[in-house]
Amino acid sequence: MRSYLPAFACKAPASLDEALVTLASEPGKWTPLAGGTDLMVLFESGKLPPGHFLSLWKLPELRGIEVTDDAITLGALTTYAEVREHATVAFELPMLAAAARESGAIAIQGRGTLGGNIMNASPAADSPPALVAYDAEIELVRASGARWVRYRDFHTGYKVMDRAPDEILRRIRIPRRDPGQHWVHFYRKVGTRRFQAITKVGIAAIGRVEGGVARDVRVAFTSVAPTVLAAARTEAALEGQAFGPGLVAAARAATRADVTPIDDIRSTERYRHQVAENLADSFVHALFAQKA
Amino acid sequence: MGRTVGTSAPRKEGVDKVTGAARYVDDLVMDGMIHGVTVRSRVAHGRITGIRFDPGFPWDEIVVVTAADIPGRNMVTMIEEDQPFLAADLIKHPEEPVVLLAHADRDLVIEAAKHVHIEVEELPAIFSIDDGLAADVRLFKDDNVLKRFLIEKGDVDAAFAEPGLVVVEGEYETGAQEQLYLEAMGMIAVAAPGKGVTVWGSLQCPYYVHKALKPLFGLGDGEVRVIQAVTGGGFGGKEEYPSLIAGHAALLSWKAGGVPVKVIYDRAEDMVATTKRHPSRTRIRTAVKPDGELVAMDVVFDIDGGAYATLSAVVLSRGAIHAAGPYRCPNSRIHARAVATNHPPHGAFRGFGAPQSCFAYERHMERVAEAVGLSSVAIRRKNLLGPGDLTATSQVVEDQIDFPALLDQALEASDFEAKRAAFAKHNADPASHTRKGIGVATFYHGGGFTGSGEVHLASVVGVEALRGGRARVLAASTEIGQGTNTIFSQIASDALGVPYEWVEVAAPDTGRVPNSGPTVASRTCMVVGKLVQDAAGAVVTTLRKAGLLGEEHTPEQLAAAVDSYLERFGELRTFSQYKPPAGIVWDDKTYRGAAYAAYGWAAYVAEVEVDLVTYEPHLRGFWAVQDIGTVINPLLAAGQVEGGVTQAIGWALFEEVRWREGRMINNQLTNYIIPTAADVPPIHVAFAPVPFAHGPSGAKGVGELPMDGPAPAIVNAIEDALGIDVRRVPALPEVVMEAVLAKRAAAGEVQHV
Amino acid sequence: MSDAEARAERLAVTFTVNGVEKTVETLPMKRLLDVLREDLALTGTKEGCGEGECGACSVFVDGRLVNSCLIPALQVEGSRVDTIEGLARGGELHAVQRAFLEAGGAQCGICTPGMVLAAVDVLRKHPNPTDEQVREGLAGNLCRCTGYMKIFDSVMTAALAIASRDGEGAA
Known part of the structure; x- marks a missing residue:
């Protein structure tokens, strides 16, 4: 009721x-x-x-997408629809665009915002893993000033985050990548049905292969931990390594150690563990397939 | 004569629906109307020791109703009389209505409901078929069996003792399913001593509500009036529960001195409190000759009826009658039980028990095929029923069905054999991240009430001729989206020989229309449609007898004849009452004989691709070929099949009711997952009509049939893809994963989980 | 964060509905859905779930398809809201409405107003839509009756009708 x-x-x-x-x-x-x-x-x-409740919806200061030489900056009230429609975002940040496309469905995407998705702090949210993988920073403002925080460090526990009660999330800044390098963006949402689904397990991962080894690998998961999960062990297992069955096994094992899923109303701990590993496996293959 | 039967005449109420003008119950506003809410038990089993109202609320402004306020009998009239409108003492499930509140301020009364506490001394509760059968906790008589049937043919025990037979055993389970009509239930009532009771609401069966309200208030036929508002879907879910809501709204209005009271359930309440498809467990033992010929089937079919008997007996009956499948088998025994538990009562849902038993027998046929080394198709082809064969109730199949040809049509349309071969090749490729499969199910579904049910109903339909040759169909059969208004108008206009546009269907209102029976059991077209045809035909006969119309007539001649008749006699209404087809014999005691006047017959094929990363089965195509007799309206009929198939896809792959202490805990659309537009495959529908002599223009029923076959066809396809034997629905990715991992473990591969 | 003592004050919210400016006195968090249905008697917008899953309450706000059950009244101050009641102009049905009648896209009718508006949204973005664009565009609008096939047919029928009308207009 x-x-x-x-x-x-x-x-x-x-x-x-x-x-x-x-x-x-x-x-x-x-x-x-x-x-x-x-x-x-x-x-x-x-x-x-x-x-x-303080409605921020019509504040112009929190809107807009700005593209500069070294970063793409998105206002906190940027909607999923706006993310999808922005050509540079769609091209350079395909995982964010994919997250936007798969958040709810069209009518949700017209109202749901990146800032809301972050501050609601759901461990099942779809855009945070992409933001973690893209090394996003977020700006928190208060009457007395502003500060930037590395997004990867922002969520500290279930629905707990590095925000003071008088702070508002103003914008999200994502560094642009060297267009001369081949980056593999790997995003996958698993949610039982294709749209209008809350994620059961999801991954956003990026990296590149240089000299036969993985470089600058970022791996983030959703719905397998109390917060969006920066999968540090998985990243470390891949960084600087060359492809091979051993690497796939190492990545799977690292992911198994990174995630701490639970049984809940939407899925099982076993399923989340297994699929998270499978997704890590798929990412490793995708990463090196690009080079091959 | 322009015939509309067989054409896709436009939906009668279509314009109102596409413009938003159609008025559903929640769209109705009445002067002085107040809002009612329901306070429920929240405990699965116990005795009420008190009702506590938090202080600080303006309780004197709020209408409060408990069982003590009921003027008549506190019992919902159904098959058994065991369910109260409001629990007075004993609580048998967590959603029992106990207290009703009403106030003009809806926000206030919703808040007030949170401040009423039902104090209950808890008793041990049971939530499974096995715990029900163990009967350590007694909920119904001394064995908790709400209803039991035994259907026997031949000598099963002797047949199993025969030498040289292959015996195959299996156990299959299906979960509860929410109907999820998109319009949640609701009622408006005006009731007061001396003025009687009138309700408007979202419902399938006006006369069921009528029958339930009379004893509640101690009123007679003419003092209770039930009017159907435009209704947003039903699927069986609005067959029985609307009687409770109507009673609740009326009790509040009665106590409030006759002001209109509106009770509208929100989605969460509708899902948690009202009926769902019965969970089931089926055990099948089959004896088969080495060449695949079925010799004997021994089936134990159990369903979880929930806390009260409600409609479980008839759901069980239909599930049991269909439980041996559309197969020739000389010896069969079906033992069926509906078991009481502390779940809210399970109820009617499209298919009415048959989808449950169909899932079991159509999965089991795969095991039988495997045991004798036949293909999925060959085992079915060998045993399919045909004209002259006997069903499990020893009914002689009279439909002139060529079932193998119908099966072939489905196989050809889906390119079944070629795909099986191509998929086997695809699945052997280690580089592939998917596995593909294709599966088939063959099944049948009886139309109309079971056995002597239609005779007992003795349904009546009227047709009223109006000036200018216009006509109005008078029936209590409801339009709930399936197209009643449209097909009745088609049938009547053809029988009258007038254009489709000249016919309308009266809004179901027990004060104005005769009782054409409930809108259930695939009977509206086949049974009631025939009465519409006869009643409309009687208008023509009456005009001819009066010398106003010749043997042949144009619409204009009919119009002139009606006008003359009305001038002379004032009104022209004709009525038709159900008469069983000759030669129909049914024995209610032995459950033998003609269970249904006619059956729909079908072969369905599903194609799946399973993602090996996520274990998600994705449907790639679906083919539904069926005989439903003459097709009255191809567009509506295809819409019925596509809708039924999609509900069944949901049941097969997505829809899992999660229970905790007898309550549904995923009672939100966020967590109870039904298919969206992006989840359904292309559904290819074809009809192979064999006209039925006793249906209107040869039509049979269509509503339920398409719910039966998809789940086993889909799971059979998953088995083809992955070689796993899933024996329950929904076949969630989690279920598929466990089966895949178990198979790999059995093959000695390393496991992580 | 919780504050049991909070008391909302009614406020006047002014916005246009189907082209007509309206002002309603309302509590600030009242759902747009309820404002439309109760304060403005526009009952064509339906409630199916109240949680943004089913799309029966779909309307356009400032040209965007949204779930009106998730929008607090004060957020539509100054906005343009378009509902199913505003779609047929001068008594003539919109091409999408005609197509739903012709192709069997409506059964029980509860999802229909929202589904029709979602279809309008699809065709505004993709006048000649692919099957995938239709499916994605309608994925937020649940239908339990049709199995969606006749709805897809309706959208394609409407696309053809609009293209042929526009073609005639250009000629």
């Missing part, structure tokens, strides 16, 4: 400054609300605690 509507105060500040002042004056009182595709689901099912 839905939550009690009259107990949900909500206001829409006219500017980012106004929003930051509100957050700073009453720390912890206001919960930011972006496109609503997560919070409103909780509201309808009665799982959203009543309180005060």
Whole structure:
């Protein structure tokens, strides 16, 4: 049964400054609300605690995609639809575009935002593994200033993150890669059905092969840990290594050690373990197939 | 004469539906209307010791109803009388309605419901067929068997003792399934002493609701009126439960002094509280000659009925009658039981028990084929029923069906044999990351109520002739999306000899239409459609007898004749009542004889590709060939088949009801996964019509048949792809993975998990 | 974060619906779906799940297909909302609506308004859509009756009708 509507105060500040002042004056009182595709689901099912909500949806300061020589910067309110429609993003960040395409379906993609996807901190979210793999940084702003955080380090536990109550996620910056190098982007979402699915296990991985060995490997998983998972053991197992059955086995073993999946309403621990390993295996093959 | 039967006449209410103008129950607003909500037990088994209302709420402003407020009998009229409208003392499942609340402020009353606490002294609860049968916890009589059937033919024990036979055993399971009509259930009621009870709602069977409301209030036929609002799907889910909701809304209105009360379930409540397809377990033992000829089948078919008897007996009956499959087998024994548990009652869902038993026998046929070294196709071809053969109830097959030819049509359409060979080659390639397979299922489904059911129903349909030759069909059969309005109009317009556009179907309203029986069991076209044809024909006969119409007539002549008749006599209404076809014999005691007047016959083929990385079976194509008699409306009929196949795809691959202490815990569309537009393969539908002498223009039933065969066809295809023997649905990727890993382990390969 | 003492204040929200400016007094978190159905009596927009899964509540907000059950009223201030009621103009059905009638795309009708709007969205983006584009474009709109085949046929029928009409217009 839905939550009690009259107990949900909500206001829409006219500017980012106004929003930051509100957050700073009453720390912890206001919960930011972006496109609503997560919070409103909780509201309808009665799982959203009543309180005060600050709608950021119409703040122009949090919108827009900016492309410079060395980075692509996306406003926190960039929707999945905007990610999909942006030619440079689609070309250079295909895993982010794939995550956007496979988040919900069209109607969700028109409202769901990258910032919301990050701050909702679901361990099953689709864009965070791509952001981890792409070495994204995020900018948190408050009335008294701003700071950049490496996204890989942002989530510290289940629904726990490196954010103060008066901070707002403003934008996401992704370094651009040397176009002269061959990068293999490997994204796969496994969610029982093709769209409108919450991920059971997912991977975003990138790397390149130079001189016969893997370089600059990043591997991230979703739905196999309390947060989006930067698979450090898997990355280390691959970095600087040449292809072979031994490498595939090492990658599988490393992934097995990286992930800590559980049984839940959507899948089993065994399935998540096995498929995460299979995905790591597939990535290794894809990475070296590119060179071959 | 322009014949509309056999053409794809446009859906009668189509324009209202594509423009959003159609009014469903939640779209209706009445003056002074207030909103009702239901407070439920939350405990699977126990005794109510008290009801506590949190302080700080304006309870004096809220209408509160408990069992003590019921003016008549607190019992939902069904097959057995064991389910109360509101639990008064004993709680038998976690979603028992206990308290009803209503208020003009919907937000307030929803919040209030969270502040009512049902205090229960808990009792041990049971949630499985085996625990039900063990009967350590007694829920129904002394053995928890809600209903039992034994269907016997020949001498099964003697047949199994014969030498030289191959005996094959198997056990198969199917899970619960939510109907998931896209419109959740709801009712509006106006009820007050002296004024009677009127309800409007989302429902399949107006006269079931009517029958249930009368004793609840101690009222007579004319004092209760049930009106169907435009209804957004049913699939059996709105056969029985609407009686409870109608009762609840009416009880609130009664207590509130007659103000309209609207009770609308949200999706979560609809999924958690209302009926689902019965989970099942089937054990089959088969004796077969080395050449594949079936000699004996011994089937034990058990279903989980949930806490109350409701419709389980009839679901069990249909599942059991179909449980030996469409095969010639001289000796068969089907022992069927519906077992009580502390789940919310399971109920009607398209197929009505037959999909469950069909999954078992069509998977089992693969085992039989394997045991005697025949192909999937050969084992079926050898044993398919034909005219003159006996079914498991010893009914002589009268349909002039050429079943092997129908099977061939499906095989040719799908290129079955060539694909089996090509896929075997593909699957042997170690570099491939997928495995491909193709599977077949053959099956049949009886139309209409079982045995003497239609005789007991004695359904009536009327046709009212209106000025200008227009006509209105009067029937309680409901349009729930399947096309009742359209096919009735087609049948009536042909019988009257007028254009399709001249006929309309009256909104089902027990105050205005006769009882044409429930909208269930694939009976609307075959049985009720025939009554429509007869009643419309009687209009013509009446006009001829009155000397107003000749042997042949144009629509204009009919219009003139009707106008003259109306001027002379005031009104022209004709009625037709069900009469069984001659020679139909059924024995309710032995369960022998003609179980159904006619059957639909089908051969379905599924093609899958399984991803070896994720173990996901992806359907690549589906072929559905069937005989449903004359096809009244090809577009609607194909829509029925495609819709049924897709529901069955969901049941086979995606839809798993997850239970905890008797409650469904994935009662959200986020976690109960049904197929989307991106998940269905191309579905190729073909009809091989053999007209049925007693159906309207030769038509039989279509609604349920397409639910039966897809699940085994799909799992048979998965077996073809991977060589794994999955014996349950849904065949989730997790299930496929475990089977693949087990197979590899058996082959001595290293395992990680 | 939770605050049991929170009390929402009603506010006036002004937006255009099917081209007409409307102002409603509402609680800020009231779902757009409920504002349309209850405050504006536009009941063509349906509720199927209340959680953004089924698409029965689909409408356009500022030209984007969205689930109106997930949008708080205050977020549509100043926006343009288009619902199923605004699709047929001057009593003439939209090509997609006609195609749904012709090709059997509607059965029970509850998913239909949202499905029709999703189909309109597909054809705006892809006037000559591939099968895959249709499937993806409709994947957020669940239908339990049709098995989708007749809906795909409806979209393709509409695409042809629109192309032939536009062709005539250009000629």
